[in-house]
Amino acid sequence: MLNFPLLIIFTVQNDSMRLIILLLFPFLAIAQQDRIIAGPFQGHSTNEFARYWVMLEDYSNGNQRIPDALSSYILAEKEKLGFKHHQIIKEESVRFGKQYTLKISLEDPVGKEKDGSKDLHFLVGSCYYPHKEKTANKRNVIFNSMKEKSGEFMIWMGDNTYYQFGEWENDQAMFNKWRHSRITEPVNSFLKSTQHYAIWDDHDFGPNDSHGDFKRKSNALAMFKAMWPNPSFGNDQAKGVFTKFTKGDAEFFLLDGRYNSIANLQMFGPEQIAWLKAGLLESKANFKFIITGTQLLPNNAFGEDWLSCPDERTDFLNFLEQSNIPGVILFSGDRHYTELNKMDRANSYPLYEYSCSPLTSYLYLAKKWNSKVLQKKTFVRTHNFGEIKLSGEGGNRKCTINTYNRKGQLIWTQDLFLNTLSH
Numbered sequence: 001m002l003n004f005p006l007l008i009i010f011t012v013q014n015d016s017m018r019l020i021i022l023l024l025f026p027f028l029a030i031a032q033q034d035r036i037i038a039g040p041f042q043g044h045s046t047n048e049f050a051r052y053w054v055m056l057e058d059y060s061n062g063n064q065r066i067p068d069a070l071s072s073y074i075l076a077e078k079e080k081l082g083f084k085h086h087q088i089i090k091e092e093s094v095r096f097g098k099q100y101t102l103k104i105s106l107e108d109p110v111g112k113e114k115d116g117s118k119d120l121h122f123l124v125g126s127c128y129y130p131h132k133e134k135t136a137n138k139r140n141v142i143f144n145s146m147k148e149k150s151g152e153f154m155i156w157m158g159d160n161t162y163y164q165f166g167e168w169e170n171d172q173a174m175f176n177k178w179r180h181s182r183i184t185e186p187v188n189s190f191l192k193s194t195q196h197y198a199i200w201d202d203h204d205f206g207p208n209d210s211h212g213d214f215k216r217k218s219n220a221l222a223m224f225k226a227m228w229p230n231p232s233f234g235n236d237q238a239k240g241v242f243t244k245f246t247k248g249d250a251e252f253f254l255l256d257g258r259y260n261s262i263a264n265l266q267m268f269g270p271e272q273i274a275w276l277k278a279g280l281l282e283s284k285a286n287f288k289f290i291i292t293g294t295q296l297l298p299n300n301a302f303g304e305d306w307l308s309c310p311d312e313r314t315d316f317l318n319f320l321e322q323s324n325i326p327g328v329i330l331f332s333g334d335r336h337y338t339e340l341n342k343m344d345r346a347n348s349y350p351l352y353e354y355s356c357s358p359l360t361s362y363l364y365l366a367k368k369w370n371s372k373v374l375q376k377k378t379f380v381r382t383h384n385f386g387e388i389k390l391s392g393e394g395g396n397r398k399c400t401i402n403t404y405n406r407k408g409q410l411i412w413t414q415d416l417f418l419n420t421l422s423h
Contacts, residue, residue: 038182041191043229044245051229055182120248123149123194125385126157126201126293126333127358130181139360139383143190145408146385151194155252156228157333157356158201158293168206168216174223182227198228199241199254201293201334209304211261212269221259234259238271244279249397250390251285255292266312267294273316280325286418287390287399291331297341297353301369304334321348326422329399331386333357336364338380338403340414341373348423352416354401356386378403380411395419 038055045051123146131139146154161181167173182188204224206214214220224241225233234240240256253276260269268276280288290296295305296313306313320328330353341353353373363381368374380403387402397418403411 038179038188039191042195044197044231045195053227053229055179118248120250120388120390121150121152122247122388123151123154123385124157124291124331124354124356124388125154125359126356127159127203127336127361128156128181128187129159129162129358129361130177130184130187131360136184136360139406140184140186142359142383142385142406143186145404145406147186147190147193148408149387149404151387153195153197153247154190155254155291155331156196156198157291157331158199159203159333159358159361160198160200162203162361163206168210168214168220171219171223174220178223178227196228197230197243197245197252197254198224199256199291199293200224200258202258205258210258211263212259213262214258217259230254235271235275237275238269240272242268242272242275246285248390249285250287250289251279251283252289252291253279255290257292257294264308267306267309268312273312277316277319277323280320280328281323283325285327286397287327287329287421288325289329289331293332294334295332295341295353295355296330297343297351297373298355298371299369300335302366317351320351321345324348324423327418328421329416330354331356336362337368338378338384338386339371340375340378340401341371342375343373349421354386356384356403358383359385360406375414378412378414382406382411384411 036054040052040054043051043053125146130136161177163174163177167177182191202208202210205220206217221233221239221241230241230243231245232243234242234256238260240259242254242256244251244253246252255268255276256272257267260272261267276290298305299307328351330351332353332355334357335355336358338356341355343351345351360383363383368379383406384403387404389400389402390397391400392398399416399418401414401416403413405411
C-alpha cells in the first residue's frame with residue numbers, strides 16, 4: 001500500500017475555547033489510520049480564532065485520494081503543485097463542532113490577547129539548516145534550549161530551511177526538504193511547544209541571493225504558504241509573504257525582501273513600502289517591530305543589505321524621521337552572526353536593529369567589517385537565538401533583548417526603554 005505524506009493547514013473558530021490536542025478519529029474507513037509525523041503547532045491566533053498546522057502520513061488507498069472525512073469538512077479545492085505521492089490541502093475554514101479527521105480537545109481561551117502593557121515574551125532566530133544526523137544531533141540542541149525558554153511565540157526571520165543543489169527547481173524536492181526539516185527532533189518538539197510566525201529569505205525562497213526575477217517564485221510562495229499558518233500573505237496590491245499582527249502593546253510588521261525585489265533597485269517594492277508606511281501611521285502600539293530577512297542599517301562588505309537599494313532605503317528612513325513615528329525597533333536575520341546596531345538620527349531618536357543568526361547553519365568566519373553602527377560587545381559568532389521581553393509600566397516600560405548560545409547560556413542582554421524610542 002502506497003505511503004505518501006498529507007499536509008493540512010486549517011482554521012478552528014470558537015469564542016471561548018482553545019485547540020490544544022490533535023488526535024485521530026477511529027471511524028475513518030481506511031486500511032490504516034493516518035499518523036501525525038510533524039506538528040501540530042499553532043500559528044496566528046486572536047480572541048476569536050486560531051490557525052494550526054499538522055503533517056500526516058496518509059495510508060488511504062495508494063491512489064492519492066483524499067479521504068472523504070477530510071474532503072467533506074476541510075477540503076474545498078486542492079492546490080496542484082505537481083508533487084509525487086502526496087498532496088497539499090488548501091486551507092479552508094473548519095467550523096467547531098463538526099466531525100472531521102482530527103479530533104479536537106478543548107481547554108482555555110483561544111489565543112487570548114494580552115491587554116495594554118502587560119508583559120510579553122517571545123523568541124526570534126534565523127538560518128536553520130537541516131543537517132544530517134551526526135551534525136544535527138550536535139546543533140539541534142538549540143531547539144531544546146529554546147523550548148525551555150517557554151516563549152509565547154517564535155518569529156522565524158528567514159532561511160527557515162535550505163534549498164540546495166537545484167532543489168528550488170522541483171516542487172517535490174522543495175517539499176522533501178521541508179518534510180525533513182519538520183520531522184526532525186528536537187525541532188518538531190519545539191514547534192509543538194509554542195506559536196509560530198515566519199518570513200523567508202533567499203534559501204527558503206530560491207537560489208542564493210535570488211530576487212523577484214526568480215522564475216519559480218510562485219511555486220516557492222505556494223510552498224511557503226503551505227508550511228506556515230501566518231495571518232496573511234501579501235495583499236491585493238502585491239504578492240509575497242509580508243504580513244502583520246498585534247500582541248499586547250506591540251505590533252509586528254513582517255516584510256518580504258524577495259518576491260518583489262529588483263537587484264540594486266528595490267528590496268520590498270513600492271506596494272509593500274506603501275503598506276508598511278500606512279500600517280505604521282495607523283498603529284497605536286507602543287512598540288512597532290519591523291522584521292526582515294536582510295539587514296537594513298549596516299553597510300556590509302560581504303553579503304546583502306538594504307544599502308544596495310539606496311533610494312528605497314533613504315525614502316523610508318526619511319519617512320520614519322519626518323513622520324515622528326515612536327517605538328520602532330528593527331529585527332533581521334541572514335548574516336550568520338548576531339549583533340545589535342544603532343543608527344543615530346539628527347531629528348529623532350536612535351534607530352536600533354537586532355540581527356540574530358544562525359540557529360544551526362554555518363558560522364560567519366570572515367573578519368567582521370568595521371561598522372559605524374555596531375554596538376560594542378554585541379557581536380556573536382556562534383549558534384544562537386534571541387529572547388525578547390516587554391515589561392514594566394509607564395516610563396519604565398522596556399524591551400529587553402537577550403542573546404543565548406545553543407545551550408541556553410546568556411551571552412549578552414540589552415534594555416531599550418520605551419521613553420528613549422520617541423522624539
